[in-house]
Amino acid sequence: MQGNLIEGASPRLSDNQPVVYAGKPRLTQLLVKNFFLTIVTAGVYRFWAATRVRRYFWSNIQLADDTFEYTGTGNELFIGFLIAMAVLVPLFIAYVIVERLTLGNPWIAGALQSIYFLTLIMLFQIAAFRSRRYRLSRTMWRGIYAAQTGSTWTYLGLSLFYGFLTVVTLGLASPWASVALERYKLNHTWFGDHPLAIEASGRHVFLPWLLALLLFALPIIVALGANVGVFSQIAQMQGPPATRPLLILPHPVALWLLLVTVFAGVPALVAYQVVWFRYLASHIRLGTSRLRSTASSMRIMRITILFGLAVIAFFVIVMAITATLVAAIAAISHPVPGQAPIPAATLLPILGFAVLYVVLLLGIHLMSYWWLRVPILQHLATTMEIENFSVVQEITQSTQPRQKYGIGDSFELGAF
Amino acid sequence: MMQGWPARYHDGRTAKSQEVAAQLGADGLIVTDAADAQVVSWPFGEIRLIDGPNDDGTIKLGRVDAPGRLTLRQADTLDALEMHCSGLHRSMDGHQPWRAILLWSGIAIAAIAFLIVIAIPFAARHAAQWLSPAREVQLGDQVADAIIFITVTSEHRQHPDCSTVQGDAALKHLTSPLMAQLALPEPPRIRIVNSAMLNALSLPGGQILVFKGLLDFVESPSELAGILAHEGAHIELGHPTALVIQRSATAFLIGLLLGDVFGGSAVGAAGAAILDAHFGQDAERAADARALILLQKAGIDPHPFAAFFERLDAKGQQSAIPLDFLSSHPLNAERAQHIEAAPHQGGQALDPQGWQALKTICG
Numbered sequence: 001m002q003g004n005l006i007e008g009a010s011p012r013l014s015d016n017q018p019v020v021y022a023g024k025p026r027l028t029q030l031l032v033k034n035f036f037l038t039i040v041t042a043g044v045y046r047f048w049a050a051t052r053v054r055r056y057f058w059s060n061i062q063l064a065d066d067t068f069e070y071t072g073t074g075n076e077l078f079i080g081f082l083i084a085m086a087v088l089v090p091l092f093i094a095y096v097i098v099e100r101l102t103l104g105n106p107w108i109a110g111a112l113q114s115i116y117f118l119t120l121i122m123l124f125q126i127a128a129f130r131s132r133r134y135r136l137s138r139t140m141w142r143g144i145y146a147a148q149t150g151s152t153w154t155y156l157g158l159s160l161f162y163g164f165l166t167v168v169t170l171g172l173a174s175p176w177a178s179v180a181l182e183r184y185k186l187n188h189t190w191f192g193d194h195p196l197a198i199e200a201s202g203r204h205v206f207l208p209w210l211l212a213l214l215l216f217a218l219p220i221i222v223a224l225g226a227n228v229g230v231f232s233q234i235a236q237m238q239g240p241p242a243t244r245p246l247l248i249l250p251h252p253v254a255l256w257l258l259l260v261t262v263f264a265g266v267p268a269l270v271a272y273q274v275v276w277f278r279y280l281a282s283h284i285r286l287g288t289s290r291l292r293s294t295a296s297s298m299r300i301m302r303i304t305i306l307f308g309l310a311v312i313a314f315f316v317i318v319m320a321i322t323a324t325l326v327a328a329i330a331a332i333s334h335p336v337p338g339q340a341p342i343p344a345a346t347l348l349p350i351l352g353f354a355v356l357y358v359v360l361l362l363g364i365h366l367m368s369y370w371w372l373r374v375p376i377l378q379h380l381a382t383t384m385e386i387e388n389f390s391v392v393q394e395i396t397q398s399t400q401p402r403q404k405y406g407i408g409d410s411f412e413l414g415a416f
Numbered sequence: 417m418m419q420g421w422p423a424r425y426h427d428g429r430t431a432k433s434q435e436v437a438a439q440l441g442a443d444g445l446i447v448t449d450a451a452d453a454q455v456v457s458w459p460f461g462e463i464r465l466i467d468g469p470n471d472d473g474t475i476k477l478g479r480v481d482a483p484g485r486l487t488l489r490q491a492d493t494l495d496a497l498e499m500h501c502s503g504l505h506r507s508m509d510g511h512q513p514w515r516a517i518l519l520w521s522g523i524a525i526a527a528i529a530f531l532i533v534i535a536i537p538f539a540a541r542h543a544a545q546w547l548s549p550a551r552e553v554q555l556g557d558q559v560a561d562a563i564i565f566i567t568v569t570s571e572h573r574q575h576p577d578c579s580t581v582q583g584d585a586a587l588k589h590l591t592s593p594l595m596a597q598l599a600l601p602e603p604p605r606i607r608i609v610n611s612a613m614l615n616a617l618s619l620p621g622g623q624i625l626v627f628k629g630l631l632d633f634v635e636s637p638s639e640l641a642g643i644l645a646h647e648g649a650h651i652e653l654g655h656p657t658a659l660v661i662q663r664s665a666t667a668f669l670i671g672l673l674l675g676d677v678f679g680g681s682a683v684g685a686a687g688a689a690i691l692d693a694h695f696g697q698d699a700e701r702a703a704d705a706r707a708l709i710l711l712q713k714a715g716i717d718p719h720p721f722a723a724f725f726e727r728l729d730a731k732g733q734q735s736a737i738p739l740d741f742l743s744s745h746p747l748n749a750e751r752a753q754h755i756e757a758a759p760h761q762g763g764q765a766l767d768p769q770g771w772q773a774l775k776t777i778c779g
């Protein structure tokens with residue numbers, strides 16, 4: 001039996017194994033179906049929709065002839081959502097009641113708001129950690145499950161500490177924070193019985209971050225400073241009518257600075273994220289094999305910019321159609337000036353805007369997949385390679401129990 | 417030599433790939449290795465299609481509740497498997513998700529309907545009692561600013577309120593006998609707003625907005641008195657505060673249920689605006705009844721108020737702004753009848769001189 005096992009099954013299997021993006025068909029069909037089913041089920045279908053989309057993307061990532069597999073179900077996400085609601089709704093109701101009862105005291109109100117938002121931030125971090133745990137526990141390759149261990153509370157403590165550090169350093173510590181949190185998650189990630197390991201520090205990505213921060217935030221800060229006068233004018237708008245200024249114009253330099261933020265700051269932020277990803281991915285080890293990423297910042301920046309332009313073009317087209325429709329509807333509903341409108345025609349505007357809203361949402365949704373998510377995923381995947389691949393032959397299934405429901409995962413927290 | 421379809425088998429215990437052959441047996445798919453030794457046999461009923469067929473015809477199979485995987489590389493295998501494996505296209509965990517989805521969609525829609533139609537209006541009526549007077553005034557100012565921003569043209573937006581010395585005096589003279597009767601800590605503040613809209617509305621915190629369009633439309637001071645009595649009654653009955661609380665609660669609820677996947681909060685706000693565009697028929701009847709009493713006690717003839725509804729009906733005026741007390745009633749004729757049935761008593765609410773001053777308050 002043992003002798004018949006073919007080591008390194010296929011002749012193509014060298015010791016460096018690239019990741020392949022399969023690009024399977026029928027994604028648009030899946031997205032459109034999900035969109036309408038989510039609407040007609042009052043949102044209930046979205047858990048099954050997310051499951052189908054994940055199954056599609058997992059099965060598109062291919063490594064050594066074998067695709068990944070997502071084994072989660074919509075039922076698990078839905079039950080997770082119900083459990084999360086059981087926490088969130090009482091929390092919200094308690095907040096509203098206490099807020100109403102303590103009216104008139106700005107100190108209590110302020111303290112209450114701080115506590116409420118701090119609680120929400122902590123819940124968000126818990127959800128982020130647990131949703132990753134759930135997704136990994138439902139990720140399979142060659143019949144072997146991935147997993148995440150580690151303590152949610154340790155992670156929460158880390159995220160609060162680094163969040164605080166980032167705030168007091170005015171964002172300068174952000175690379176250390178994001179690398180430390182990712183490092184914790186990666187060092188507690190398993191594939192079968194093999195743990196991933198990473199040694200990384202934020203200082204290796206500090207310079208691109210500094211550049212992005214300067215290009216993005218500095219113009220905004222300077223623009224705000226230049227417009228101090230404008231803010232006092234806006235404050236006067238709340239005063240008695242006689243003292244209200246007639247027209248408020250921002251300082252002219254603000255516009256130029258805003259252009260710097262949009263056309264230099266945003267691409268610099270995107271570039272930083274790619275550098276960050278490439279740095280971390282290239283330092284992940286699994287036993288003696290390691291990952292290597294050659295993702296290109298330029299490529300991702302180009303995808304992002306083209307997507308932005310496409311969205312703007314789409315908006316312009318839809319708005320033009322809307323303007324035409326509004327004119328047409330106005331003509332239909334008031335055929336003779338002074339006469340009562342045709343009763344059925346009063347429904348037209350509502351119907352028209354409902355259709356328009358759906359078109360706009362579906363359009364943006366589809367475009368975000370066609371021209372943003374898929375190209376970025378494809379690029380990040382295909383620029384990845386595993387060195388010393390034969391180590392995976394030693395991996396065996398883990399015997400640890402698997403998580404039951406996707407509680408934190410029932411909210412869209414970005415990523416797939 | 418291996419018999420059957422060429423395949424790759426992963427046993428679910430290790431990440432090793434094993435080159436195998438798969439063939440249809442009597443009651444299962446039999447997987448054999450290079451030496452024709454049986455590796456595993458999967459009963460037909462437990463085989464599920466995991467992935468594929470892909471462009472090159474490969475399919476990935478799994479077995480219910482087991483991590484083992486079999487990847488078949490030959491294009492025509494799916495048809496043969498479909499004939500034997502009854503559950504091939506079912507999900508791995510054996511669940512039928514459609515029943516759960518339908519059931520929970522029904523529950524969700526019923527729960528949303530219950531909350532919007534019954535629970536939130538009920539809670540809003542009582543929640544209104546918790547608000548401090550200062551907070552209510554603040555809320556009313558916010559709503560008033562928003563309405564003025566939408567309805568007043570930019571030339572008047574800096575000074576939306578109409579006011580002259582004689583006009584203010586006449587308005588006070590007209591309204592004091594009515595508003596003094598209301599069981600409120602302070603009589604409502606009445607603002608004449610320089611907008612062409614044919615409308616009047618009441619806001620939280622005891623604020624009544626009368627638009628210039630309505631002031632132009634009314635033909636006698638008693639008509640205006642009737643309208644203001646009606647709005648004052650709304651405030652006394654707590655309708656505006658309840659409505660504003662109800663709207664924000666509904667928007668929050670719909671946003672929460674739809675999640676943010678498809679911009680749920682925007683849908684929520686739009687939905688709430690459409691659903692809650694008026695106080696409701698019962699609230700309007702209650703305000704009409706209270707207005708009649710206010711008019712009678714102030715010695716004002718209620719019949720011009722009825723005439724106002726008849727003329728409004730004749731005009732068929734429909735206003736597009738929500739919170740519009742005039743557009744919420746298809747039953748203007750019915751309301752006119754109710755008011756007609758009241759005893760004919762009382763006189764005009766204002767002398768001609770004062771009425772002239774009030775009509776020209778916006779210049």
